[in-house]
Amino acid sequence: MVRNLERRTLLSDAAVSVLAQQGSRGLTHRAIDLEAKVPKGTASNYFASRDDIIDAILVRIGERLSPDPDIHAALAARTPGIDLFTDYLKDIVYRLTAESDVMIALFELRLEATRRPHVADALASWRRNGLAADVEFNTSMGLPGDASDITLFHYAIDGLVFDRLTVPLDDSADVDALVETLARRILGG
Structure with missing residues (x-):
């Protein structure tokens, strides 16, 4: 074929x-x-x-979660600071929750990684490369936060997205407000 x-x-x-x-x-x-x-x-x-x-799924998840170039161009034109960082973070959360099948599949892969070495290796590499790219992006854009801050955001956003896509702790919570609070608390603004 x-x-x-x-x-x-x-x-x-x-x-x-x-x-x-x-x-x-x-x-x-x-x-x-x-x-x-x-x-x-x-x-x-x-x-x-x-x-x-599994390898094809990881490639496709990366493609489907890629940022919209128009949204990123508009954000990139702004002055770096906590407000801009927060808006980038809101865009990430929006993309992750808008693509619910993609994120649920990714969470499924994380569970499967506990049982299958190939999945663990492929997913660990994929996630570490994503974190490194996020740190590089943050640095190149002059945004606040260092590598440890970006790692904390990954942990927090994973939890927020998991909550939103499964059984929310608080259905009425304003996700944008949560992201703003998170950004200001971690970055000290």
Whole structure:
């Protein structure tokens, strides 16, 4: 079968959906075929193994969570400071919660990483690269906060997003207000 990028993306998106909806045990080639509405055996032509599926999911999650260039261009035109940092953080939280299947799949991978070394290795590398990119971005934009602050934000935002996508502690909580409070407390503003 001739491999093409559109089909691979379709299958990767289907794999993300299957993982989010059925959990790790439901993530099979056949389930991906069904979700993508492609002929039986298509997913196995693109992903020879479960590890290949996991790798493709991580690539696709990164693509789907990428920032909107127009939003980032508007933010980049502003003066660096806590207010700008907070708005970048709000954009991150918006993207993470707007793509609920993506984030639920990512949380599923984190659980699967406790049982499968390949998933642990792939996910650890993916997450560490993401953190390093965030620290580099923060530094290059002249935003407040050092590497340890950015790490704290990762921990806090992971928890906030997990709460929002599962069983919220407080349904009425204003997420933007929570992000503003978090930013000011960690950065001291």
